[in-house]
Amino acid sequence: MPTVRDQAEEVLRALAGDHARLRDDQWTAIEALVVDRRRVLCVQRTGWGKSAVYFIATALLRRQQAGPTVIISPLLALMRNQVEAASRAGIRAYTINSANLQEWEDITAAVHAGAVDVLLISPERLNNPDFRDSVLPKLAGTTGLLVVDEAHCVSDWGHDFRPDYRRLRTFLAELAPDTPVLATTATANARVITDVAEQLNTTATAPAEGAREEGPASEGPGSDGPASEGGAAGRRAADPLVLRGPLDRESLRLAVLDLPSPAHRLGWLADHLAELPGSGIVYTLTVAAARETAEFLRARGFAVAEYTGQSEDADRRAAEADLLDNRVKALIATSALGMGFDKPDLGFVVHQGAPPSPIAYYQQVGRAGRAVRHAEVLLLPGAEDAAIWRYFASLAFPPEDQVRATLAALQPDRAQSTAVLETRVELRRARLELMLKVLDVDGAVRRVKGGWVTTGEPWRYDSARLARVAAARDDEQRAMIEYAATGDCRMDYLRRCLDDPESVPCGRCDNCAGAPFSASVSADALAAATAFLGRAGIEIPPRKLWPTGLAAVGVPLSGKIAPGEQAEPGRAVGRLSDLGWGARLRAALDGGGEPSDQLVDAVVAVLKQWSGSWAARPVAVVGIDSATRPELVRGLAERISTIGRLPLLGALSSAPGGYAAVNSAARVRDVHARLAVPAPLAARLPDLGGPVLLVDDLVDSGWTMALAARLLRLAGAPAVLPLALATTT
Known part of the structure; x- marks a missing residue:
């Protein structure tokens, strides 16, 4: 037997x-x-x-x-x-x-x-x-x-x-x-x-x-x-x-290339992607970076596909199949592809930007070289990596007062959906859902049909544990920076970060055996990448539906936004997460002073490109009163008015107090209460013979632009064309 x-x-x-x-x-x-x-x-x-x-x-x-x-x-x-x-x-x-x-x-x-x-x-x-x-x-x-x-x-x-x-x-x-x-x-x-x-x-x-x-x-x-x-x-x-068991991966050859800018990193990929063995994955830290990288590499003649958490399931399936069957050279992916994808003969993994920890990095590079004798693993870190890490860290478990407010808003015998609960707390939807799941595990709330209820069980905010977790994350980020800078064996470094007791130098990485690839970028590839990343202009889609549950916070708006109260599709110079414009836009917003000539030139380029799709040319400029960056918004509106030879009608006024930026319902509540059209501006709108160009600095949720456009349309503006320096998404 x-x-x-x-x-x-x-x-x-x-x-x-x-x-x-x-x-x-x-x-x-x-x-x-x-x-x-x-x-x-x-x-x-x-x-x-x-x-x-x-x-x-x-x-x-x-x-x-x-x-x-x-x-x-x-x-x-x-x-x-x-x-x-x-x-x-x-x-x-x-x-x-x-x-x-x-x-x-x-x-x-x-x-x-x-x-x-x-x-x-x-x-x-x-x-x-x-x-x-x-x-x-x-x-x-x-x-x-x-x-x-x-x-x-x-x-x-x-x-x-x-x-x-x-x-x-x-x-x-x-x-x-x-x-x-x-x-x-x-x-x-x-x-x-x-x-x-x-x-x-x-x-x-x-x-x-x-x-x-x-x-x-x-x-x-x-x-x-x-x-x-x-x-x-x-x-x-x-x-x-x-x-x-030991965590060495004998097929992997690790290396780091220190390149000075996003354009150099894109240019390097254009020059060297064909030299990498087989097919593989190029990881990016953001969805925007994945889209830009894929678009640029396709323009340079490479067969690549993008794979992000925002991709449709059918598109992700198709991208997986294309990589498995070697119909593409690479998937350009976010960490959405981090776990579970199994292609034994994956020949390379390249990171455009460093993950926030050596452990996450080891997990992602582990996709490569499972059934081949040799695979290349390359890290191309960027100066902007730390800012991206800080942004994602800001989405962690909320402070105690926000958690307590959520618990107070829940009832034991009446379920509330996340959408309704969002109108009563100062949290964005994704962060609220994550917090509720943790509270559910802790026994403080329970998910039922129709939403969430409170259990009434005592609950303690474990600030000490959260502080320890945050400190551990900081340590991991420092360790990732040290990985990129170390002169010692890179595989040994990663294995020691994972507490592998059998860790020894690998003899294969760039520090052990010499750099496998040059950091050089051809003039042609660098010029193409610089031009590509220098392009300005992304669409701002108009809001067409009001958030759920506004009546609960005293705002008499619901359902579809009436066509006569909507903004037209707008434009921004770029996203804060863009490889090309991201760093420059973040610097402009952080500075908050008068817009630079470079920024104004980019806005003019956006307007020229946009003008081809206008039903009618704008006939006037209106700003939005900014409590945080008044000089930037006012200066931009004035420069556009001068260059375009358009009258500057003034700005929508904003009452003191600022706006909540936490979720859609809170944002609509605050903007609806504080934003207004001053009488002198309102008096000029009915006589306009064309659209108003509405200028702001940053579009986050999109609700400030939506409500500002509604006020202008109700006051008589024939149409509103939103224009912003940046968007967050």
């Missing part, structure tokens, strides 16, 4: 081919799950074969009449790859996610009928009210193996913390006592490992004595600590086995 290992080898060959053989450390994990029914945390480099472990364990457990495997997986790309991989071994895998709503009922029925071997669900699904209350309890009672993929997301200290993952505590507590659990990640330092291991301790019964202050209970391949005493029946679920 074949041994359990013989059976495991058989499943592996079905997954990966007749040549495949289990490594000892893979077998250690499979044995712990299938034979000992343990909880295992597997921290292994990308390409080690973590998915093979849980698919083999699934096949063996199903032969023992165990229930289906449930895999908590963070990204649709990862789910698609895993479903395809499972089918090669005859494993019936299905997924429940936001992209297949119409299939949920059939899949749930198939799970209950025993016709599903593997069910992949997103962490967000764990707190969907219907799924949480109706499906999850039944699923927990029948689960044969629980897999938590990308388990660093569970930890506050991980580089991609997601509050929905915290719902795993509830799922873990509802599992049968002998249900094996596997948590996997390639990017975890000692602090994250300890945190995740502690969370794997969660059981339906009280945990074993002894806080885990000193780190995981057992560690290393074959480690056989107290958790193994007495076999599966006698083990303590609070003692997970931690299997941690």
Whole structure:
């Protein structure tokens, strides 16, 4: 009769081919799950074969009449790859996610009928009210193996913390006592490992004595600590086995190129992209940078596609397929492609701008070189990186007063949607949703059909923990700057950041073996990149719908904005996140004084380009009174008036107090209360024979422009053409 290992080898060959053989450390994990029914945390480099472990364990457990495997997986790309991989071994895998709503009922029925071997669900699904209350309890009672993929997301200290993952505590507590659990990640330092291991301790019964202050209970391949005493029946679920391997990636050659400007970095890509092996990924820090980089490289003759969190799902699928089949040289991507994309022969990863931590960087470069002997990994850091890191850090968990205000606005017996709640708190939608998820995990609020309710449970704002997390993020950013500047081995540096005890110099990186690429940029490529980034002009789409729930904050507006009260499509010089204009626009807004000649020239160029689409040429200029940058807005309006030979009619007045910039409802409330058309300006509007050019410095939400245009239209302006120096998106 074949041994359990013989059976495991058989499943592996079905997954990966007749040549495949289990490594000892893979077998250690499979044995712990299938034979000992343990909880295992597997921290292994990308390409080690973590998915093979849980698919083999699934096949063996199903032969023992165990229930289906449930895999908590963070990204649709990862789910698609895993479903395809499972089918090669005859494993019936299905997924429940936001992209297949119409299939949920059939899949749930198939799970209950025993016709599903593997069910992949997103962490967000764990707190969907219907799924949480109706499906999850039944699923927990029948689960044969629980897999938590990308388990660093569970930890506050991980580089991609997601509050929905915290719902795993509830799922873990509802599992049968002998249900094996596997948590996997390639990017975890000692602090994250300890945190995740502690969370794997969660059981339906009280945990074993002894806080885990000193780190995981057992560690290393074959480690056989107290958790193994007495076999599966006698083990303590609070003692997970931690299997941690070395994090070297022998196929990767790391290098850093110090280039002086965004134009040099784009020019370098145009000169050298063809020299990079195979096809790969070019990462950027922002959506705008991804769009610009893709557009420029296409103009230079390269087959590339963009991939961001704002891309439609169908477009992301197409881009993934094009890269997998080598129809494109590169995907130009944000961190939306960070986890889960599996192309074993990926030949290179280039970063235009540094991620905010060495751990995140290691995770992203781990996409390359999984099944090839050599892959290039290049970092092109930028002076603007730190400003981008600060912006994303500003979206962290809100201050206590804002959290308390949200809790006070909620009721225990009447659900409020996020859209309605947004009108009552000073938080943007995305930040509000993130905060509510954390409060839900903490037990202070609960998501129900129709929105959110308060539980009435006592809740403490853990300022000390939040301060520690913020300090850790600062340390990570400094470490990333040091990575770019170090003269020591770069792979050794990354491995030490991940607390790899086996870290040694790699002998392959630019510091160990010499720079693989020159930092030179041809005059032609630099000129083309400079011209491309010097282009000015992006559209400002007009607002056409009022935010939900304005009546609750005393604003008598709702539904569609009447056509006779709308602005026309407008223009701005650029986005604050643009590779080309971003830094210059941020400097102008920070300075706040008179606009420079360079900025005025850019505005004139925008107006010339824009004029081709005007139904009628503007006949006058109107500014918006600015409390923060009065000289900049007034000076710009005056220069446009002079150059365009248009009368400057004045400015809309703004009452003292400033505007909330936190969410749409708050912004509309404040602008509606404070913005007005002075009588002298209002008297001149009905006699105009054409549009008004409305000038402001910055468009963020777009509501100041929308309400200013509405006031001008109601006062008699035939049309309003918004013009701003910059937009935030």
